[in-house]
Amino acid sequence: MDDSDGDPRVSRRGLLRASAGAVALSTVGTAEAAGEGTRGTLSGRCPDATIRPSMGHCAGASTEGCADDHPATIELREAVADILKDRYPDAGALLEAGFKPYFDTLDGDDGGYSHWLHPEYVGDDAVLDPERPESVLVDDDSWRSIGVMFIATRGDEPISPPAVYEAGDGGWDGPPEDDYGENHDADGYGDDHPSDDDHPHDDHHPDGDSDRCSPWHYHAGAPGRLAWWYYRTVYEDAYRDGELAPPCRTPCMLHVWTVDHPEGVYAHDGPPPEYREREPPDDPGFETDSQPGEDELGWDVLPDEAVPDRLPESFSLADGLGL
Template sequence: MTDRRDRRRLSRRTLLRVSAGTVTLAAAGSTSAVADGNDTARALLERRCPEATLEPSMGYCEGASTEGCADDHPATIALQQAVRETLETEYPNVGTLVDAGFKPYFDTLDGDDDGWSHWLSPEYIGDDAVLDPDRPESVLVDNTSWRSIGVMFIATRDGERIDPPPVYDIDEGVDWMPETETDALESDGPGTQAEDDTVDQDSDDLADERGATSEHEAEHEHEDPPADDPNRCSPWHYHTGAPGRFAWWFYQQAYEQEFADGNIRVPCRTPCMMHVWTVDHPEGVYAHDGPPPEYREQPPADDPGFETDARPGEDELDWDLLPEEVTPEERPESVSLDLENWWS
């Protein structure tokens, strides 16, 4: 007889088949299988995580507001420029991220090859800084050029998730910026256009594309942020879909060794996160999904920054090309989980 524990194991392939509309919970090493539909899988989700979904999905964090997040707002311009300076001087490419202790994650469960990857810093995730352009919790990398294209701030303090601060609020101010610079922003007022030769914010074509509904928005309709206010910019979101939950769980297990404390349960949601793209993006600086390939085009990194036969611009960045010191012992595609760790 098949062991009950074996029959309740959930592999990557199983999860992908759930997302496609059919779930097969196969016994490990067994010839028998139990076929079921999405309704059963969704019922399991509701036991512990009523917001969770099998498909990619997200929600807005407490106090989130996108109404005041214009790309030409002085606070947005200042934040993007500060992030750009950090990436250009400290983390311009994969080699510098490896040297700085960042850890890679290549999306596994969403079924799409987006062409860019997340590089996470255990140091910055574990410190007490939040929304600090000098200490980004995650750097976003184009897998073709091997160059940085933005950051993902993660609202954690000492590794624990917290309620995130706004980028800008007319009453709360701009906490992430020195007071002298904040005073200068207030004197400029909203809507001031920064002079930046590296980004053409006035491009008519880009403006037209930003006014259109994106493919991401069409597939993943989101409710309005809970505190939408034209005087507040706080575009923080969290992930409740299986791909995002698994990615955060994998980071915690592979790089923070949480399994050593007996904590192997997949969280119901991720911490609050916020992208700041330093390349042009048709959906704006804070867009949830990555920029299309044509917006990521840039000269490849001059040197990989570590010993490898692969070359930026010629070889697509992935696990196999990275040095052993930054790759986990077990990769996401080889992980299997008991169902109770996902749903119960």
């Protein structure tokens, strides 16, 4: 695109992507060139941490018992779909409801969907509650909501998450009681975290329990940890409260996709683009020159009041990691 004088112009989105990719690659390259591998200098404070994306499964996690056609899965997914349809159908509705956007640029990868988190729902008394989803997942092409991500925290601390269902459950019993977090305050992490070399983050599954569906996971890779740290720093003022470094692991998280997904309702990775195709809304729901379905959802299409002072690309993977 050229301006009236013939000088080349680069879109803000292009600059953001380029800078994010350069930051991610330079940080990884620096550590690996020094012979540190994927763990490297992260091993001091956080022995399980990796520079590249990695995840582990929370204590008691099991995916073997999960089935898309189980009555509990069907009921939970329908409950989530109803809430998204009625309250949070798209980015405009999420902004109006108080959700805060996060676009994944720190890892230099464009996944095609974004996480929108609600500060009042993160850390409240509810766990696995479709009416109070900690995060809504939004397709960046259509600007439509395509699922939720539940986060197991109470206050500022991670908690041991509940199973979606156990053996003998004929359906989904609804979210746990409000005092669940008070009685389950362990962090919920499993004992061992696989290295990137041993288990690629999207191929590793916990030892299965065919009688239990509890597909909760945490992130130990730098991009996931920094994404959580960024949210807490920017939207919860954690930095001002003295929490300077990212946690060694994120809290336990669980996806429920309301669009079809080849890997199932609880899949960790996002659905392929062809599964995310939705009819975009006619009205974006906020003041913007961009159009859903034509322009990709990102920081540069949002109104100024919805964009934080510091964007993820203003941080690097080295921030808070001691690199």
